[in-house]
Amino acid sequence: MSSEISTNVNRDGNILTIPSLSSPVVIGNFIRAIYQGNESGYTDFVLDFSAIEGVYPNVCAPLAGLIEYYKVNRGFSFKFSNVPEFLTRTKTLNPVDAAYDDTHRRYPLNVVWKFSSAEEVKSLVDAYLDVVSSSAVCQAGVIQGLEWCLNEVMDNVLQHADTTHGYVMGQIHNTSQHIAVCIYDHGQGILNSFRTSIHSPNNAVDAITIALKEGVTRDKNIGQGNGMWGLNNIVRSNSGLLNIISGSGFVGIRINETKTLPNIPYLSPENNCTTVDFQIDFDKGISIANALGGYEPANIRIENLEDESNNVIYKLAEKNSGTGTRKSGIAIRNEIINIRNQTSSIIVLDFNGVSLISSSFADELIGKLVVQYGFIGFTQGFRLIGMNETIEAITNRSVFQRLSVNNQDL
Structure with a gap:
């Protein structure tokens, strides 16, 4: 957001106009405005959000906590005016x-x-x-x-x-x-x-x-x-x-x-x-x-995925995103790469329990992993298990097509 946006919370009686939810300075000004309003005898406030254009954690989290504090500990009440949909979705006001x-x-x-x-x-x-x-x-x-x-x-x-x-x-x-x-x-x-x-x-x-x-x-x-x-x-x-x-x-x-x-x-x-x-x-x-001064904490998330041979077992059947869309393939590939960046163990992609995958999913997950790590790097760092004949055929074709496209770009 532009630095020109005001951070001053304007008060007109019991109506407070919140100018921005993009700068933490707003929080201090909000506290001051509530204090001044209460000094003037108000305990019921209206918060006007008509001016805001974006939301950030360093404003939303404190504001949410403050509103609840004033309501529970001070007995104040709040009504909200001109609340944009994107603010409602953040649950800042609830x-x-x-x-x-x-x-x-x-x-x-x-x-x-x-x-x-x-x-x-x-x-x-x-x-x-x-x-x-x-x-x-x-x-x-x-x-x-x-x-x-x-x-x-x-x-x-x-x-x-x-x-x-x-x-x-x-x-x-x-x-x-x-x-x-x-x-x-x-x-x-x-x-x-x-x-x-x-x-x-x-x-x-x-x-x-x-x-x-x-x-x-x-x-x-x-x-x-x-x-x-x-x-x-x-x-x-x-x-x-x-x-x-x-x-x-x-x-x-x-x-x-x-x-x-x-x-x-x-x-x-x-x-x-x-x-x-x-x-x-x-x-x-x-x-x-x-x-951390030489101390490296155990990576419990990775350890929980490892088998007795210290291989990381990634079970695709347990992923809520499924195996039918390119979007899911992208998300799972990101997760696999992030696991690779945290461990040198072999990563086993376990297809047991998966009956079918889409070609776009196979391309995003397997095809692009092969391209990223290279054929040798992929075969050394990854294992594929539990594929039925249909999934194997779809994967082979998708990897072949992906490698063909990348070779044309060379």
């Missing part, structure tokens, strides 16, 4: 509770989710990784790095925020080749969480800065203090972006540049709130071992 709705397993992106347990975190993280793996080819370490960041930040909400739940929203931007995630809670904030620790931050910015250091935690019995430090290192190694807002403090990190702001509007001394907004470029690799 976040989806992962405890009662498992639709995130199909497509979790572009929606604000509310989470409150370790089980919900796992389910959401798995869903995010599945859809990213099938949507884009990610360089080595990106999928594992994204998994680390999601787990650590969402767990921080459960362990340290002193609140019952958090909010998360993710997007994938294929044009700019990055994944954007924002995790928000309206809990005590980082500064307050350090009150009972050995650390003595002077202010909110100082608290965020300390939290990003290795081994810093409010309680060693709860955590080792590697989550925020690891998040910082992973994002930096990827030349990504990390913004953290907690209480009145803001710390923004892009490569080796750090920006701080000390006077961000926030809810209250008790509810400092915390927003963690990060972006990872999926076309830039990440060395997890280097980012």
Whole structure:
């Protein structure tokens, strides 16, 4: 979005005009406008969204959490005016509770989710990784790095925020080749969480800065203090972006540049709130071992696919997208390439339980994998099992045609 778009939330009595959902600055201005409206005697507000043109996680997730906070904890009411369809689809004005709705397993992106347990975190993280793996080819370490960041930040909400739940929203931007995630809670904030620790931050910015250091935690019995430090290192190694807002403090990190702001509007001394907004470029690799000081966590997602011979078994019959369309072939090929980028094990494409595939599916999956890795590379790194005669004939013809087309281009 253009930098010329206003971020000022205009208030006319109890009517608040939201100018944009593309800049996180809007959130601080929203808090200020609600405070001023309440000081003027209002508890019923109308939010006008007629001016917005796009939505981003670092605005939608905090806004969703704030609206629910004001409704539940302050007794305020909200009506919404001129809400565009694309905003309605994000559930920003009515976040989806992962405890009662498992639709995130199909497509979790572009929606604000509310989470409150370790089980919900796992389910959401798995869903995010599945859809990213099938949507884009990610360089080595990106999928594992994204998994680390999601787990650590969402767990921080459960362990340290002193609140019952958090909010998360993710997007994938294929044009700019990055994944954007924002995790928000309206809990005590980082500064307050350090009150009972050995650390003595002077202010909110100082608290965020300390939290990003290795081994810093409010309680060693709860955590080792590697989550925020690891998040910082992973994002930096990827030349990504990390913004953290907690209480009145803001710390923004892009490569080796750090920006701080000390006077961000926030809810209250008790509810400092915390927003963690990060972006990872999926076309830039990440060395997890280097980012985590030599420690490389086990890749459980890959291990769960391995058999006793350490081959990765990929069962096509279990894929919800089926084997009948070119779109499905593209999604599964992306996922296979992402697996290849995470392991040197042989990948076994298991067709058992699949009765038929389309020629376009075979071309997108097998034909283009053979072209990408070359005949020798494909035969060394992949195995095809469980094909019936029809699938085998369709695959042979599709691979022959694909190789013929590529040879003509030479």
